[in-house]
Amino acid sequence: MIPPGDVMVRIEKIAKSYGALQVLKGVSLDVPRGAAVAIIGPSGSGKTTLLRTVNHLEPPDGGVVWVDGAPLGHELADGRLRRGGERLLRRQRADIGMVFQQFNLFPHFTALQNIIEAPMAVRGLTRAAATERAMALLDQVGLADKAQSFPGQLSGGQQQRVAIARALAMQPKVMLFDEVTSALDPELVDEVLGTMRGLAQSGMTMLVVTHEMDFARDVADLVVFMDQGEIVEQGPPGEVLRAPRHPRLQSFLRRVLRRRDDEAPE
């Protein structure tokens, strides 16, 4: 079904299996335009796989993802979906920003080169225009003075902020965040979350797979709890995190909060 205009991302009955293991069991989710959605759940619940099917880094076995009214990897003709080619998918992917747990910056490029590569190659921007946009974004993530640094010369938090700027340089309609603070030293987590918080406030539609319960509580408009390849519970953070109904969510939150309390130095 073609989603209404106020739905930026519609995930429709997405299924994915690896051999006999069914990782996603027909997951559906609507992400309103401008909303920040936090996806939480135990490891192996399928949340990262779900995120990677949104831009078809993992092509789903079944189901359709709609982004801004267009079916990903498909063409809509006479109300019917026809599978499109790799070229169509590539064009659509350019509108979907993604940030990875391991940053995945190009190590042989400077921060600036990392950011301008795709706008020049995919969007056809001139080097001057791409550089101007990149410098504005580096400024936005607080790294204007690191434009000429290589990723290996930056801290994990700085690398991740460059990665966010790289994704934003494509002026995406939606941003996907895949456990982007999990590989960071604890003291570097906040600078990345701060950047994401600012992005959410600016009205960017965001899908955020995260273990950061504070972020889910404070920034997300909608919290989605996944377990065993399906969405078990979803709602505003106040309801889902404070008054969880499903036993599996209750036990997950107990585990997560206990672990955090154990780790917190008094």
Add this chain to the structure above:
Amino acid sequence: MTIDWALLAANWPRLWNGFLVTILLSAIVLAISTPIALLLALGRGSKRWWLAWPAGIYVNVLRALPALVILYFTFYALPQFNLPMAPLWAAVLGLTLASAAYLAEDIRSGLLAVGTGQWAAAKALGLSVPRTVLRVILPQAIPVILPPYVTRVIIIVKGTSLASIVAVSELTGEAFALTSITYRPFDFLLAAAALYLVLTGFLAALQALAEGWLARRTSRPRIVAGALGT
């Protein structure tokens, strides 16, 4: 045993000519087989079975055959199908077919050393596959590929001596021909060996230069974190 320098000097033009043919043959074979090998390596790593299978079969069949058998095929067997070829081109074809299979594996090992996260990031940005390979993957893979690649190139250069068997007048062939004319095998084989050493020594020196250059380029700390994805 003394070397008959006068005899050697008198026949030097022919030996030198063979040397040039060896260089020419090596250069053509490498120029063609290297890009083919890159495509084969990429094909083998592809998720698309219709790319991965043919590439895999090609590599595993061609590297399993003696290069000489392949050369006999291109030189003697193809004319049977009305595809006669000049000796040089039959040699180029045969040696290229074999070299591409070996080089593909050397290149593939380097491509594998670049983490899948780099591919994913490029894909997510909407970069095309050729652009991703040329701008993102190869620059990181080349330092890994270089040592086994040059080793393979040296083996391939030496392997061009097989072309003498299909009537190509390259270095080994000329040295051997002069031997049977002069009955001085020691002099001429020694001269051929010296010329091979010059050529492979030059390649080894190139490798050392390239590695030194790459090491200076990567001595900046950037490869440390990014390439390993930590």
